[in-house]
Amino acid sequence: MVTSIIQAIQYNDSEGRLLTYDVRSRQSSSLGLEKARIRFRFSHHRFCVGRYILTSELEFVLQPCPSISKQSRGKQCEACANVDESKYLHAAHLGGKVPHRVAEYMAQPHWLYVAVFADGDVKVGTAAQSRKTRRLAEQGAVCADFVGVVADGYLVRELEDQVSSSTRVSQGFSSVRKAQAWVNPRPLIELESICASTAERVRASSALIWGQSISEKWRARSNALINPRPGQYRLPFGGIEPDFIYDWEVLSVQGPTALIHTHFASGAGDYVVDLSALIGREIDTDLEDSAEGGGTGPAMLF
Ligand SMILES: [Zn+2]
Numbered sequence: 001m002v003t004s005i006i007q008a009i010q011y012n013d014s015e016g017r018l019l020t021y022d023v024r025s026r027q028s029s030s031l032g033l034e035k036a037r038i039r040f041r042f043s044h045h046r047f048c049v050g051r052y053i054l055t056s057e058l059e060f061v062l063q064p065c066p067s068i069s070k071q072s073r074g075k076q077c078e079a080c081a082n083v084d085e086s087k088y089l090h091a092a093h094l095g096g097k098v099p100h101r102v103a104e105y106m107a108q109p110h111w112l113y114v115a116v117f118a119d120g121d122v123k124v125g126t127a128a129q130s131r132k133t134r135r136l137a138e139q140g141a142v143c144a145d146f147v148g149v150v151a152d153g154y155l156v157r158e159l160e161d162q163v164s165s166s167t168r169v170s171q172g173f174s175s176v177r178k179a180q181a182w183v184n185p186r187p188l189i190e191l192e193s194i195c196a197s198t199a200e201r202v203r204a205s206s207a208l209i210w211g212q213s214i215s216e217k218w219r220a221r222s223n224a225l226i227n228p229r230p231g232q233y234r235l236p237f238g239g240i241e242p243d244f245i246y247d248w249e250v251l252s253v254q255g256p257t258a259l260i261h262t263h264f265a266s267g268a269g270d271y272v273v274d275l276s277a278l279i280g281r282e283i284d285t286d287l288e289d290s291a292e293g294g295g296t297g298p299a300m301l302f
Contacts, residue, residue: 006278007049007062011137014221016253021064033253043282044242045070048077052086054101075280093157110156112148114202115141116195119181124169126156140178140255142191145199146216148206166205175256179274182257183234224252225259237271
């Protein structure tokens with residue numbers, strides 16, 4: 001019997017939250033991750049997370065999968081993928097018809113930004129006005145610079161493609177790579193320097209293409225990931241083993257990555273976790289104290 005499914009890692013502005021869906025009560029819950037103690041066990045199977053639908057306030061909400069489909073690959077079943085409205089965002093500028101609300105969403109001003117991650121990787125990206133800084137928090141960026149703002153979501157993606165092509169700045173990284181970057185993060189001052197020099201290149205390219213550019217700096221709020229404790233030794237934590245009971249104290253969360261402290265029989269440690277690996281998993285948090293298991297830690301996958 002499926003109990004709850006982890007649907008997503010979401011951000012209310014800068015606060016990371018775990019969105020879960022209780023299959024029996026048909027209720028979604030949102031758990032603040034920062035400083036949370038999470039004790040859970042995973043199922044063997046992965047389940048469909050549902051579909052993103054735009055509300056009349058032009059907010060994307062995640063509706064649960066009606067059939068709670070098991071997934072052998074991908075995050076969504078075919079039925080959910082067919083009605084998911086977020087899929088249009090990245091391809092709308094390439095042509096084709098989009099639903100009415102998606103067209104409304106695209107009609108708001110959109111920003112082009114340069115974002116820098118913990119190991120100095122840089123990307124160029126876009127954010128709708130209504131999700132301007134939340135987008136950076138979701139990405140797990142350490143610092144960023146908004147380099148342009150245009151009338152709508154079609155123009156900004158054209159601009160992104162052209163700027164990315166001319167400057168060879170990437171449009172994205174995997175969550176696994178983002179998590180790896182937090183094992184040995186570079187000092188903030190270095191990351192800000194990388195951000196400034198990359199933003200200057202992108203602004204020059206943007207100005208050539210669109211005739212204008214701006215500069216509006218953003219920095220993630222300070223947390224335990226960005227400011228390591230003196231002498232802190234971080235380990236990559238990639239393995240999710242079915243039926244193993246996990247007991248995490250979340251020290252901090254940044255985009256899809258969390259820094260956790262955990263107690264294994266083999267020793268306590270601070271681990272960097274790619275939380276996106278949890279998405280679609282059944283989670284059973286209703287565990288008896290006596291059920292605590294495991295004499296060994298999880299396997300290291302990266
Ligand atoms: Zn589904």
